[in-house]
Amino acid sequence: MGTSKDSSQELYDGLVAHKLIIPVGVQGAFGRGAVFEDVLARFDALVSRVIAPDGAERMLFPPILDRQVFEKSGFLDSFPQLAGSVFSFEGDERAHAQLRSRIREGQRWDDLQKMTKVVLSPAACYPVYPSFAGDVLPKEGRLVEMFNWVFRHEPSPDPTRMQAFRVHEVVRVGTPETVIGWRDMWLQRGVEMLRSLGLPARPEVASDPFFGRGGRMLADNQRAQELKFEVVIPVVSEEKPTAVCSFNYHQDHFGESFGIHTSEGNVAHSACLGFGMERVVMALFKTHGFEPEKWPQETRRRLWP
């Protein structure tokens, strides 16, 4: 759509002109300036303050994931187009000479690297489930909070569509009732939190970009069962608002894959919610302007308490 393309370019140019983001040549990989990072850290702190009374366990993982966990997660069944695997050089000196000469001559060198035991994390919560492998959960289930970098191979000129971004995520594991009740509570809480910053946020039923011919059916099924919700805000387009927070109910997928059981002995269910940190920050700049010192009093009071 012409309008949304132009307004995504306009947002990109505005963010660059105000030194909020720093172009690096590759789409979706720009740097972040000091003011951008300050706003991001302040929103992150707000999320932590809202979560604090729930008493979540805090975990931090690197932006890489055990390849075996990744294979087990089923990500490649659904989204092969978004994944990024880490390859590295394991050759001898002869192979190294070949590598150097190929690069000097501008030739391909991908066959001179080998797949390693890690991939780039495609979702912030994936390392959590194997850490519960074989566990019987306490009666009230588990609640984990984390802040991780995520990779998605979808280069785009739209600044809200990044190849690498940060997610403040919360995972709930337990019985279906526990997990669904938690998800519904948070859906309301998440919308209220974003609206308290003066953002025109609203929840909607959503689906994932499943790959291939079968993907359409999977997406329809996901919508019909209301397994995915998003909180959206118009950032680059009114007709196609940007998802800034997503809620996924996995049913027993991870419980089954990693052998996690409830105290009653049933396979555990899980759900997660994640705030797309850069997207929330861009929604703030889009809604209130590029200079935070001119933002509305109420928004500033929430972020600069």
Ligand code: ZN
């Ligand atoms: Zn997740």
